[in-house]
Amino acid sequence: MEKHASGAHLKRISLTRYLVEEQREHGTIPGELRLLLEVVARACKSVSNNVNKGALAGILGSAGTGNVQGETQQKLDIIANEVLLDANEWGGHLAAMASEEMDSFYEIPNRYPHGEYLLLFDPLDGSSNIDVNVSIGTIFSVLKKPLQSGNVCENDFLQPGVKQVAAGYAIYGPQTTMVLTVGNGVHSFTLDREAGSFVLTQQDIRIPEDTKEFAINMSNMRHWDAPVKRYIDECLQGKEGVRGKDFNMRWIASMVADVHRILCRGGIFMYPWDKREPDKPGKLRLLYEANPMSFLVEQAGGAATNGRQRILEVTPTALHQRVSVVLGSKNEVERVTKYHLDAQ
Numbered sequence: 001m002e003k004h005a006s007g008a009h010l011k012r013i014s015l016t017r018y019l020v021e022e023q024r025e026h027g028t029i030p031g032e033l034r035l036l037l038e039v040v041a042r043a044c045k046s047v048s049n050n051v052n053k054g055a056l057a058g059i060l061g062s063a064g065t066g067n068v069q070g071e072t073q074q075k076l077d078i079i080a081n082e083v084l085l086d087a088n089e090w091g092g093h094l095a096a097m098a099s100e101e102m103d104s105f106y107e108i109p110n111r112y113p114h115g116e117y118l119l120l121f122d123p124l125d126g127s128s129n130i131d132v133n134v135s136i137g138t139i140f141s142v143l144k145k146p147l148q149s150g151n152v153c154e155n156d157f158l159q160p161g162v163k164q165v166a167a168g169y170a171i172y173g174p175q176t177t178m179v180l181t182v183g184n185g186v187h188s189f190t191l192d193r194e195a196g197s198f199v200l201t202q203q204d205i206r207i208p209e210d211t212k213e214f215a216i217n218m219s220n221m222r223h224w225d226a227p228v229k230r231y232i233d234e235c236l237q238g239k240e241g242v243r244g245k246d247f248n249m250r251w252i253a254s255m256v257a258d259v260h261r262i263l264c265r266g267g268i269f270m271y272p273w274d275k276r277e278p279d280k281p282g283k284l285r286l287l288y289e290a291n292p293m294s295f296l297v298e299q300a301g302g303a304a305t306n307g308r309q310r311i312l313e314v315t316p317t318a319l320h321q322r323v324s325v326v327l328g329s330k331n332e333v334e335r336v337t338k339y340h341l342d343a344q
């Protein structure tokens with residue numbers, strides 16, 4: 001137990017203790033899922049250590065390779081992917097993994113026991129921020145392998161987000177924090193580097209329903225659809241406009257960091273479809289980014305849609321599928337969604 005400045009004793013609850021007690025009280029984290037979440041947390045600790053070393057370990061910069069979506073991979077994208085694969089393949093809790101950085105899914109090798117879960121991740125989100133020492137993170141989502149299927153196939157992963165049994169992210173910022181949901185609220189755990197463990201630092205995070213802060217890449221404004229333009233125009237009009245209040249803007253270009261701010265103090269985040277690549281429904285990936293973040297945001301009392309439909313109800317048709325994303329404070333997300341539906 002630690003002593004608080006006031007002299008009061010603070011009870012430190014580790015991630016392990018939280019997971020064990022949650023299972024005891026609510027039965028939402030069976031042993032295999034607990035092992036999975038602890039292994040993911042351990043892997044994130046290792047990614048965090050790598051991120052912290054940066055140039056000292058010679059791991060900044062481009063790897064000179066591209067991923068399946070044609071994006072240049074950074075050295076740390078590949079390192080984080082390897083760390084997550086290595087940590088999770090041998091424990092017996094998984095059937096397979098899929099990652100933003102791999103062309104197809106990774107089935108657990110036969111030399112290891114197979115479990116019933118599927119793990120999906122964006123190993124290092126916010127890649128453009130790695131080399132400039134700005135917050136980045138790891139996003140993950142956990143599904144159950146459908147019972148009827150034998151060998152793992154791509155179809156097993158193509159479940160709507162409502163089927164997720166757990167989701168979360170680790171943010172590598174001034175502190176390394178793990179934010180987690182198993183469908184019973186959203187809780188965050190801060191990495192205590194001396195003790196080497198994640199400690200519960202916030203329970204039942206709630207996103208305020210209203211906000212005066214929006215996050216969108218404004219440089220794409222000329223490419224947006226009319227409903228997005230309308231919403232942002234109205235925000236920019238401030239007190240003098242229809243909204244009757246001034247808005248503030250933030251754009252970190254790491255979804256993890258933008259969503260983390262929204263979980264901390266509210267806000268709306270948008271990465272909508274735009275005309276630059278009209279055939280793609282958006283930039284962000286449904287399975288590795290939008291679904292886990294939408295699960296967290298909804299569990300914290302916020303909302304998440306693709307402009308028209310709840311993201312968690314979108315049935316995926318491909319592993320690397322992209323989607324438009326509008327998420328955060330409930331009343332603002334509902335407003336943007338209404339603007340889209342009105343324009344149909």
Ligand code: AHM
Nearest residue numbers: 124125126127128217253254255256
């Ligand atoms: P990444 O997974 O390759 O890092 O790409 C996703 C990131 C998000 O974290 C962020 O919201 C967005 O891309 C930023 O895009 P842009 O650079 O177009 O503003």
Ligand code: MG
Nearest residue numbers: 122125126289
């Ligand atoms: Mg990403």
